[in-house]
Ligand SMILES: Nc1ncnc2c1ncn2[C@@H]1O[C@H](COP(=O)(O)OP(=O)(O)OP(=O)(O)O)[C@@H](O)[C@H]1O
Ligand SMILES: Nc1ncnc2c1ncn2[C@@H]1O[C@H](COP(=O)(O)OP(=O)(O)OP(=O)(O)O)[C@@H](O)[C@H]1O
Ligand SMILES: [Mg+2]
């Protein structure tokens with residue numbers, strides 16, 4: 001399913017005298033089967049953008065097309081189930097996503113709503129809880145009695161359980177320990193390699209460099225750049241105006257360039273950087 | 285809530301009391317002239333507030349059916365000696381039409397004026413006003429500070445709950461619940477699964493909120509200073525005077 | 541050095557939980573120190589902060605703040621000294637607007653209004669949220685919420701600031717700004733900073749790193765000592781710093797010294813190798 005935004009504007013609280021703009025005339029295409037990262041400063045409109053993809057928010061003007069579904073300001077709330085079955089979403093604050101009495105029930109909620117039997121849903125819960133690095137003993141606990149990072153894992157499990165085609169992740173690794181973060185990012189990458197579309201909002205530029213095929217930069221509600229990560233991170237215009245931050249490897253490469261080293265394009269991952277340095281030192 | 289019209293700047297205590305007062309005197313109106321006069325006053329106040337008229341019409345929406353029902357009741361059940369139309373226990377007459385129109389205007393007046401209060405006053409200001417209005421009761425050992433604090437926490441808790449409801453609904457929507465689908469019964473039914481989680485998470489919100497308040501040094505409301513101060517100004521005196529004149533004119537029109 | 545917090549043999553198990561969240565933990569924290577607490581998800585970091593502030597009561601053990609063992613009578617004195625920025629900003633807003641929320645802590649101190657107005661403006665200015673003063677905190681973006689929560693604590697000028705992953709949703713620039721700000725305040729106002737984080741880079745600012753695992757302290761040392769653990773760090777849910785990762789990819793063909801090098805040191809080494817070519 002391809003996702004396209006055409007001139008999408010979203011204004012919060014049009015119903016009150018205090019409206020403010022969340023998105024401003026965004027036109028964007030998110031390609032099927034790719035891992036797309038969305039970055040931008042605090043409050044730039046990233047969460048607002050992705051909430052349009054599963055119609056939790058409707059545009060104030062403009063259209064969003066998801067496969068053959070079209071969403072505009074007058075789309076009503078009927079019949080959105082098929083859309084939401086295809087699009088899973090992990091919210092920015094995991095606490096706001098959990099609502100059942102036990103972790104198991106919470107994970108089973110999605111699959112059962114989309115027509116799985118109880119046995120199938122229970123089976124799914126057992127499988128996904130391990131995928132996110134928790135053991136089965138957590139299934140009987142209340143999701144509110146978990147640590148921040150454990151809640152995050154349960155929230156991710158709840159979305160994976162319904163096996164959606166497209167997965168939207170709003171800062172999914174904030175609060176995860178580094179080992180957990182790496183495991184879960186690799187899990188998403190695996191899913192994408194197996195054919196799913198992944199949309200990731202993150203402030204971690206290394207994750208963008210390591211996992212994303214495409215990226216989009218949002219600034220004050222506007223889309224200001226999109227393309228391959230390597231291109232975007234080498235975009236002099238953006239860098240000059242401090243609109244993006246570099247991944248660690250690129251930052252380090254910039255430092256090396258002060259004395260002797262030379263990079264045509266800044267490397268963005270450790271492997272790229274390592275290869276380049278070896279090449280320049282050993283001449284091979 | 286940004287806004288710089290004169291209505292925003294009135295002291296919330298005055299606004300709060302005068303709104304109640306106005307709702308009271310609406311019931312004094314009894315003829316075309318007095319209703320027209322009150323309507324003119326409310327429209328003038330709405331104009332002064334510089335708020336888009338649409339927001340006031342929206343205020344009518346939630347109780348639209350109630351208004352329709354009451355108006356219909358008056359229209360068909362007002363007894364009359366000169367009915368235009370008569371069928372079984374239903375009568376339709378000129379008197380009925382007039383009373384129905386009055387009732388309708390009364391609704392409009394009350395809704396518009398209270399919408400004006402809520403759109404130009406924050407809940408915090410309202411709870412501060414209540415505290416300040418109740419202050420004299422301190423003399424008879426009424427726990428004013430505590431009551432006001434409970435009220436402001438309750439007022440704080442309500443939007444948190446509303447927010448939580450939205451979040452739970454969003455979380456369920458995202459995982460395949462359609463809230464907008466089907467008839468009224470079906471829609472009401474789909475709200476049941478929200479109630480239990482809402483109940484559970486309202487405890488966890490209350491707990492988190494209590495922890496946050498304690499960690500920020502909140503003990504029992506004594507010895508606190510206040511960030512929000514209420515300022516009674518000339519403007520507010522003028523409003524009282526204005527309301528008095530309004531009442532006198534109203535009484536005059538009433539017996540006209 | 542003066543001890544500001546001293547924890548001895550602390551134990552805590554949540555009601556109905558099978559395992560202890562804090563297990564016989566002892567720790568001294570010194571005045572003006574910046575200490576990082578790190579460890580796997582569920583290792584007990586947030587629980588520890590709630591215990592320090594007396595928000596939950598330990599099963600056994602003692603906690604002293606500024607020389608006083610805390611009990612029910614003096615806990616309010618201790619709380620005045622400690623400012624906590626919680627992990628989830630969502631349920632910690634007390635005020636209906638951003639400015640009211642920042643005011644809450646100051647009102648509790650009984651600060652006169654004129655001074656309060658100044659302090660609120662200053663705190664919001666520091667976290668760059670002045671434009672959002674009149675907004676409902678619930679309607680802010682994730683990172684904006686975190687900034688307001690930070691302002692609420694900075695305004696009260698505590699002696700000890702505990703940050704529970706409070707920069708996790710800020711953009712890289714915003715995070716740098718906040719951390720530098722805290723560092724500056726620490727130096728100027730003799731603050732003590734306890735920072736809970738999963739970000740290894742953030743720990744570089746600290747003088748000491750404490751690693752928690754299943755409610756116990758398993759490592760306690762200077763950042764360099766901790767970074768030197770190399771791949772062993774993974775046992776505790778941590779990752780190696782950037783320079784160590786880069787060094788392991790280079791080692792097969794580039795001659796580098798053993799052990800941990802900071803980024804600057806590694807840069808120097810590479811420059812030297814390059815000029816010797
Ligand atoms: N419910 C709301 N009502 C009013 N304004 C809102 C609401 N939600 C968000 N906004 C505003 O819209 C803008 C964009 O918010 P959004 O949550 O999309 O940002 P974001 O890019 O996800 O930021 P972050 O990285 O901090 O999460 C912000 O300025 C925010 O204050
Ligand atoms: N309210 C609670 N009731 C019962 N158990 C809890 C509760 N809160 C936390 N726990 C458990 O106590 C342990 C420690 O939790 P804590 O929140 O202190 O971890 P943490 O180190 O802060 O983790 P994270 O990095 O994920 O935030 C975890 O195993 C968690 O499941
Ligand atoms: Mg966001």
Ligand SMILES: [Mg+2]
Nearest residue numbers: 147148586627
């Ligand atoms: Mg925690």
